[in-house]
Amino acid sequence: MRRAFFGLLFVACAGVDPSSDPHQQATGPTSATGTTGTTQSTTGRFVTTFTAASATTQSAPAGALVTTPPAVVVKDQLGAPLAGIGVLFEVTAGGGSIASDVVSTDANGTATMPWTLGKANVAQTVRASLTGQSALPPITFTASVQTSYAITLVFVGTVGAAEQASLQAAAARWSAVITGDLPDTSIDRQTLPADCGHTNNSTMLAIDDVVIFADVSPIDGPAGLLATSGPCATRQSGAPAVGAITIDSADLALLAAKNLRDPVILHEMGHVLGVGAQWKMKNLVAAPSLPSSPGADTHFIGAQALQAFLAVGGTGYMGGQNVPLENNAVAASADTHWRESVLKNELMSTAIAEIEGSYPLSALTIASLSDLGFYTVNMAAADTFRVSFGAGRDGEAAPTCRVRTPTITLATAPSP
Numbered sequence: 001m002r003r004a005f006f007g008l009l010f011v012a013c014a015g016v017d018p019s020s021d022p023h024q025q026a027t028g029p030t031s032a033t034g035t036t037g038t039t040q041s042t043t044g045r046f047v048t049t050f051t052a053a054s055a056t057t058q059s060a061p062a063g064a065l066v067t068t069p070p071a072v073v074v075k076d077q078l079g080a081p082l083a084g085i086g087v088l089f090e091v092t093a094g095g096g097s098i099a100s101d102v103v104s105t106d107a108n109g110t111a112t113m114p115w116t117l118g119k120a121n122v123a124q125t126v127r128a129s130l131t132g133q134s135a136l137p138p139i140t141f142t143a144s145v146q147t148s149y150a151i152t153l154v155f156v157g158t159v160g161a162a163e164q165a166s167l168q169a170a171a172a173r174w175s176a177v178i179t180g181d182l183p184d185t186s187i188d189r190q191t192l193p194a195d196c197g198h199t200n201n202s203t204m205l206a207i208d209d210v211v212i213f214a215d216v217s218p219i220d221g222p223a224g225l226l227a228t229s230g231p232c233a234t235r236q237s238g239a240p241a242v243g244a245i246t247i248d249s250a251d252l253a254l255l256a257a258k259n260l261r262d263p264v265i266l267h268e269m270g271h272v273l274g275v276g277a278q279w280k281m282k283n284l285v286a287a288p289s290l291p292s293s294p295g296a297d298t299h300f301i302g303a304q305a306l307q308a309f310l311a312v313g314g315t316g317y318m319g320g321q322n323v324p325l326e327n328n329a330v331a332a333s334a335d336t337h338w339r340e341s342v343l344k345n346e347l348m349s350t351a352i353a354e355i356e357g358s359y360p361l362s363a364l365t366i367a368s369l370s371d372l373g374f375y376t377v378n379m380a381a382a383d384t385f386r387v388s389f390g391a392g393r394d395g396e397a398a399p400t401c402r403v404r405t406p407t408i409t410l411a412t413a414p415s416p
């Protein structure tokens with residue numbers, strides 16, 4: 001209805017002959033205060049200036065409303081505000097959303113648009129323009145995503161452009177989810193495992209928050225495992241400092257053909273940051289199925305994840321204890337993923353399969369990161385997700401990955 005209303009308004013505005021006057025004629029209130037203080041007719045008033053009425057740069061958490069919604073003001077040739085002018089707002093970068101696309105200027109000549117940022121740490125922009133006013137340039141509003149958590153990617157060997165792009169997109173997503181800084185540290189690269197940044201010459205690897213070595217190497221041939229991932233070295237707190245993601249070189253074509261490259265790489269990076277990998281170290285796994293208890297009621301006992309599970313529909317779960325973890329006793333996946341038969345297409349469930357179609361990074365996973373105790377997280381960055389207990393989409397695929405366990409704990413955390 002709102003769009004229809006503004007559309008009619010625009011038609012009325014467009015009734016002015018554009019060949020005789022390039023400006024849009026106001027259809028606003030019948031009076032306005034001019035520079036002389038006397039009341040003027042709207043006849044002969046034209047849109048003359050179109051300017052920002054709010055800050056054009058700001059920052060906000062990913063997935064959250066900006067504190068200063070983009071606002072513009074439209075004035076006539078005498079500098080008086082013009083009401084009833086249609087302003088078109090569009091999200092032009094960053095994947096955010098706005099409340100509607102066209103708003104009409106109010107009695108102050110202003111139009112304001114609430115703006116929710118996208119869910120990755122990438123440039124965010126909204127453009128405001130006057131409908132039918134090509135002579136007046138649009139106004140661009142920019143916002144940066146608030147985060148102090150830096151993910152440093154190091155590509156090892158040959159990593160293709162498509163895989164690099166997926167890794168960078170995953171880093172932008174996770175650094176919008178985890179937002180708090182961790183103490184800077186460093187490690188002698190000679191002490192790292194061979195597949196996680198080791199070099200023969202002793203050089204110190206500087207670590208802001210986390211360094212991830214990514215490579216494409218053979219794992220187990222086509223299908224089967226698609227990747228391995230996890231932290232290699234952690235801080236004393238358990239917070240990952242160095243990690244690795246290996247993508248199976250035999251599965252690059254499969255990942256591309258089934259549109260699984262982005263979700264699988266996002267999933268693997270979640271393990272590097274501690275999902276699954278650091279749960280047992282933090283005593284968050286009850287009734288583990290490893291080493292040899294398949295079918296045990298393995299579950300996650302973090303308080304925040306439990307709350308999140310109930311909030312996304314887990315109150316209807318009757319299959320056992322909340323929050324169910326993978327209990328297949330398969331070393332690659334058990335005790336380190338949400339149980340596939342219950343959480344289905346959630347990003348950090350055991351299997352990522354094409355039939356699932358979408359792979360939401362839900363509030364459950366973000367809350368579980370907070371339960372680790374060493375992260376500050378942004379719940380607004382969660383994708384929409386509901387647990388469904390109907391048939392289908394569960395347990396249809398073999399485990400996607402094998403989670404590696406960290407082998408090194410940094411002795412100290414040197415001050416920055």
Ligand SMILES: [Ca+2]
Nearest residue numbers: 182183184208
């Ligand atoms: Ca840091």
Ligand SMILES: [Ca+2]
Nearest residue numbers: 221223225248
């Ligand atoms: Ca494979």
Ligand SMILES: [Ca+2]
Nearest residue numbers: 344345349351
């Ligand atoms: Ca799944």
Ligand SMILES: [Zn+2]
Nearest residue numbers: 267337400401
């Ligand atoms: Zn996994």
